Amino acid sequence: MQSTLVLIKPDGVKRNLIGEILRRCEAKGYVVEELKLFSPSKDLLEKHYQEHQGKPFYEPLVEFMLSGPTLACKLSGDRVIEGFRSLAGTTDPTTAAPGTIRGDLARDWGLNVQQNLVHGSDSEESAAQELALWFD
Numbered sequence: 001m002q003s004t005l006v007l008i009k010p011d012g013v014k015r016n017l018i019g020e021i022l023r024r025c026e027a028k029g030y031v032v033e034e035l036k037l038f039s040p041s042k043d044l045l046e047k048h049y050q051e052h053q054g055k056p057f058y059e060p061l062v063e064f065m066l067s068g069p070t071l072a073c074k075l076s077g078d079r080v081i082e083g084f085r086s087l088a089g090t091t092d093p094t095t096a097a098p099g100t101i102r103g104d105l106a107r108d109w110g111l112n113v114q115q116n117l118v119h120g121s122d123s124e125e126s127a128a129q130e131l132a133l134w135f136d
Helices: 010-014 018-027 042-048 058-065 080-088 101-105 124-134
Strands: 002-008 031-038 070-077 118-120
Touching: 002 018, 002 080, 002 124, 010 018, 010 070, 018 031, 018 070, 018 080, 018 101, 042 058, 042 124, 070 080, 080 101, 080 118
Parallel strands: none
Antiparallel strands: 002 070, 002 118, 031 070
16 A cells, blocks of 8 residues: 655635545545645745755745645555546646546646646655655
C-alpha cells in the first residue's frame, strides 16, 4: 500500500470543493488516512517548494498558498501517487482533460497555473518527504 500527500489549495477551500475532491478520491478507491485544515506558515511552504526556489513562479506560488487555509490529506491505496496525479489532471486548468479534478473544477484565472485546486506528490520519495513536513 502506497501513501501520498494531497493538498487542497486555498482556491479549492475557498470555493467549498473539499467534499467533491475527497469524494472523487474515495470513489477511485483510495483511503483518506489523515486530514488537517490549517493556514500553513511561510517556513513550511518554503520547505515544501524548495526545489522551485529561483524559478519565476516560486514567489507567486508561495504568496498564493499563504492566501488562505489549505487542507492536507494523507491518501493511501495501490499506486495512489500515479493514480491521484491522473485524477487531478494536468496543472493547467485550461488544458486539463474533462473528467479530471482540474478539468472539471479548476478555473483559468489568467494569473498563473498554480491556482489549480490541488497538489499531489510526484514520487514515493517526494511523498515521504512531504508527508513528514505536513503531518509532523
